[in-house]
Amino acid sequence: MKKKNIPILRLNYSKREKHNISKEIKNILDSGYLTMSKKVFQFEKLFAKFVGTKYAVAVNSGTSALEISLRALNVEGKSIIVPTNTFVATPMAVLHAGAKVIFADISEKTLSIQIEEIKKKITKNTAGIILVHIGGLISCDWNKIKKFCDSKKIFIIEDAAHAHGSKINNKSAGNLGKAAAFSFYPTKVLTTGEGGMITTNEKKLYKKFLILRDHGKLNPAINIHTELGSNWRLSEIQGLLGLMQVKKAKKIINERIKIAKMYNKLLRNTQNLKLLKIPNNIKSSYYKYIVFVNKNIRNSVKKIMYKKFGISLPGEVYNHLCHSQPVFKKYKNKIVKGKNNNFKIAHKISSEHLCLPLYPGLTKQEIIYTVKSLKKTLEILT
Numbered sequence: 149m150k151k152k153n154i155p156i157l158r159l160n161y162s163k164r165e166k167h168n169i170s171k172e173i174k175n176i177l178d179s180g181y182l183t184m185s186k187k188v189f190q191f192e193k194l195f196a197k198f199v200g201t202k203y204a205v206a207v208n209s210g211t212s213a214l215e216i217s218l219r220a221l222n223v224e225g226k227s228i229i230v231p232t233n234t235f236v237a238t239p240m241a242v243l244h245a246g247a248k249v250i251f252a253d254i255s256e257k258t259l260s261i262q263i264e265e266i267k268k269k270i271t272k273n274t275a276g277i278i279l280v281h282i283g284g285l286i287s288c289d290w291n292k293i294k295k296f297c298d299s300k301k302i303f304i305i306e307d308a309a310h311a312h313g314s315k316i317n318n319k320s321a322g323n324l325g326k327a328a329a330f331s332f333y334p335t336k337v338l339t340t341g342e343g344g345m346i347t348t349n350e351k352k353l354y355k356k357f358l359i360l361r362d363h364g365k366l367n368p369a370i371n372i373h374t375e376l377g378s379n380w381r382l383s384e385i386q387g388l389l390g391l392m393q394v395k396k397a398k399k400i401i402n403e404r405i406k407i408a409k410m411y412n413k414l415l416r417n418t419q420n421l422k423l424l425k426i427p428n429n430i431k432s433s434y435y436k437y438i439v440f441v442n443k444n445i446r447n448s449v450k451k452i453m454y455k456k457f458g459i460s461l462p463g464e465v466y467n468h469l470c471h472s473q474p475v476f477k478k479y480k481n482k483i484v485k486g487k488n489n490n491f492k493i494a495h496k497i498s499s500e501h502l503c504l505p506l507y508p509g510l511t512k513q514e515i516i517y518t519v520k521s522l523k524k525t526l527e528i529l530t
């Protein structure tokens with residue numbers, strides 16, 4: 149087998165697309181409007197349609213999408229339940245919005261917050277939870293979690309940074325909770341370089357998002373500030389990139405699913421490798437293709453795949469759990485110490501999983517090569 153070079157990511161813009169982007173950027177420059185104009189508004193409109201929500205608000209990152217959602221829900225002084233297995237932006241947004249974090253363990257089946265943990269850790273001061281759709285997988289316990297949260301009158305915000313186009317019972321991620329935060333970071337299913345989007349069906353929240361995004365201005369044209377907002381706006385060039393991505397979202401997601409299906413087929417019954425089971429009522433857009441190996445060999449698998457086979461495996465989701473991040477030791481008074489803080493399942497998942505390369509443009513030969521390399525690596529190590 150001749151050694152190949154398979155990177156963690158390739159951006160897949162065709163020659164025609166690049167030509168169109170250049171042309172459109174020229175139009176933007178000629179228009180004289182570089183931020184918050186036609187392209188951003190068209191992007192919002194189309195993204196809302198893609199998710200199936202009434203409203204979508206474009207912002208400059210997934211992190212600000214989370215913070216704005218939390219601020220609009222007046223969480224200051226309250227506590228929010230967050231899975232420890234997420235990107236650090238999720239709990240950080242809670243702290244920036246003036247609330248405290250309660251870290252929760254995850255479920256092995258859903259990679260998302262365990263409902264038992266929510267029941268155990270909720271306090272009188274808890275305003276809501278953030279559900280993170282890890283790797284594009286929506287929790288199949290969604291209905292049970294929603295029912296419990298409704299009964300306790302606490303909200304659910306979706307962290308849908310991984311889940312553009314994922315669905316449960318045919319309903320899209322971003323259209324399930326009170327509000328949802330998407331990221332358009334370059335590794336994500338859809339990208340604008342940097343950028344984010346908040347989706348919601350509630351008009352009151354939508355209006356608050358608009359105000360917060362633009363320095364707390366009730367009316368963008370008048371410098372009267374009524375809320376403690378910030379500059380969370382998106383530029384026209386990012387709006388343009390986003391608009392072009394949503395237009396081809398279906399194609400991008402179908403290609404991701406096709407690659408995942410190939411991996412499923414080729415990796416089935418591989419010794420010393422476990423695949424992630426995705427229930428029939430869940431459609432994942434496969435932000436990540438997750439597999440599990442023995443934790444004692446996980447790091448060696450990564451090394452051999454890179455050194456011997458030239459395959460760079462994409463980052464895990466996640467290999468450093470949030471509750472043990474040094475920053476939260478500095479802000480101890482902002483973390484609510486709940487019962488059961490060993491996060492056993494999160495530790496297990498975190499130490500056993502790997503992500504395989506998956507992006508549009510990855511060829512059939514490259515997928516076969518990756519599978520063969522992984523099988524050979526496992527043979528070497530076990």
Ligand SMILES: Cc1ncc(COP(=O)(O)O)c(C=O)c1O
Pocket residue numbers: 209210211212234235237238280307309310330331332333342343344
């Ligand atoms: C789960 C999760 N939440 C939030 C974010 C933050 O998004 P951004 O990088 O656009 O601020 C990310 C991005 O990496 C993420 O993966």
